[in-house]
Amino acid sequence: MRDFRDVKAMAQTLRDTLTTKAVTISHSESLELVSRMLGVADWNTLSALLHAERRDTATPLTRLNTATAFYPAVPLRDLVPFPHAIYPMFVGRQSSVEALNQAFEGGREVVLAIQREAAVDDPRFSDVYEIGVLAQLLELEPLGDGTFRVLTRGLRRVALRGFAAEATAYRAEVADVSEAAARDARDLIRRIYQRFQDYTAAHGILVPDIWLFFDQMRDPGQIADTVATRMKLPIRDKYELLATLDPMKRLERIEALLDLPQRPVSANYTATKRRALDYADRRRHQYATLEHLLLALIDDADASIVMLACDADLDKLRQSLVQYLDNELKHIVTEAGSAVPTPAFERVDQRAVLHAQEVGNPAVTGTDALVALFPEMRSPAARMLADQGVSRLRVDKAIVRNAAKDKA
Structure with a gap:
């Protein structure tokens, strides 16, 4: 047994096997059964034992204070927050909504916990990383589709x-x-400043205020967090930056990540x-939402x-998107300031970079962004694509056909 992922694989196999025999159990029930099969009282105990064996060196447990406090909490599937940054989030899970309501009734403070696996719908303590924020x-607003x-x-x-649904x-x-x-x-900050300029240009990242941060801030940790917030990285890499408590080591990690070969962003996609x-x-x-991006x-x-x-x-798709933007998003109209991308917009942008790397594209294009949009299944943008018969399978086939034409 290497780590918790082996136990989860066993639990999934158990669920799949029982399903073939017309026996249905939940994800948490399967974990409890596997724990007992391994001679441990429950999943929480087994998880603690496994985590004790695989603690990341990036998670500095020796620096923890002994006093603890309880807060309402929200698990995040694919977002790693950092201190000092402002994040718009769209919350739909009922337990998260109730936690937000409790927070607003109290001190307006909430713990943001990062899930290890985005697919887990009902996370427990073992399903979230050790360091959170x-x-x-600042604001809580109900939306028409039942989310907030x-x-x-x-x-x-x-x-x-500890983390649980109480x-x-x-x-x-x-x-x-x-x-x-x-x-x-x-x-070190001066080197990161230079590298980050190249990084933002290559990725088409719009950060008009970043230079002001570098000029006004002298705190290495805060500068590291400001840069990390804007970098396009897999969740695991971003979490490692969050969990690195030494500001100098955090800056050194960022410098190394900035030096990795990057896929440039095409001029067309930057303009898009x-x-x-x-x-x-x-x-x-x-x-700026996914619907703005799809338009x-x-x-x-x-x-x-x-x-x-x-x-x-495309004419009908454009008409549907314009109607949605003009009529369904009146609740996000503001009097001043420039629009900022939603976390979903940023997730799609990040997945587009990863997709270009996976398939070997020389640059990130709008096609990569289109592919990256499909995992956002609950978004109106994904539903509008489905209404037009545009699916991930059909897009993949179209990409292959177009590539074959280009080679012919």
Whole structure:
């Protein structure tokens, strides 16, 4: 037995086997059964034993304070928050909604816990990473589809000592963590400043305020968090940055990640992302959503060819998107400021980079973004694509056909 993933694989095999025999059990029940099969009282005990054997060196348990406190908690599937940053989130799980309601009735503080696996619908303590972020709730607004838009500001890192759904809401027991004393990092910060300019240009990242941060901040840890927030990285890599408590080591990790070979972003896709933000700004929308992005992809030279190959009616798709943006997003109209991408927008953008790397594309294009949009199944953008008969399977086939034509 190597780690908790082996136990989860056994639990999934058990569930699948019982399903063939017309016996249905939940994910948590299968974990409890496997734990007992291995001679351990319950899953929480087994998980603790396994985690004790596989603690990441990036998680500095020796720095934990002994005092703990309880807070309402929200598990995040595919977002790693950092202190000092403001995050718009869209919450749908009932236990998360109840936790947010409790937080607003109390001190407006909530623990943001990062899930190890996004597919887990009912996470337990073993399903979240050890380090999370205590955040302040700024806004909570119900949406028409039953979900909530919540605006949070990261306050500080915390270590999770417990996490569970108590009654109807998630709740976490946490301890404060102490970061190592900051040392003089001016030379390292200067190198990261230069590398990050190249990184943002290659990835088409719009960060008009980042240079102001570098000029005004002298805290290496805060500079590291500011850069990490904007980097396009897999969840595991971002979490390792969050869990690195020594500011100098965090900056060194960032420098190494910035030095890794990166896929450049094509000029067409860079223009497409700017166009999506422009669509949001014209409507005075506070956020740029996937629907803004999909509307921009209709005029993207690479993505539009693929959608046409899937027999999509782009005029009808455009009409549906414009109607949605003009009529269904009035709740995010603001009087001032520029639109910022939602976490879903940023997830798609990040997955587009990873897709380009996986398939060997020389640059990230609108086609990669189109492929990256399909996992956002609950979004109106994905539903509108489905209405046009555009599926991931058909897109993949269209990409292969177009590639064969280009080689012919």
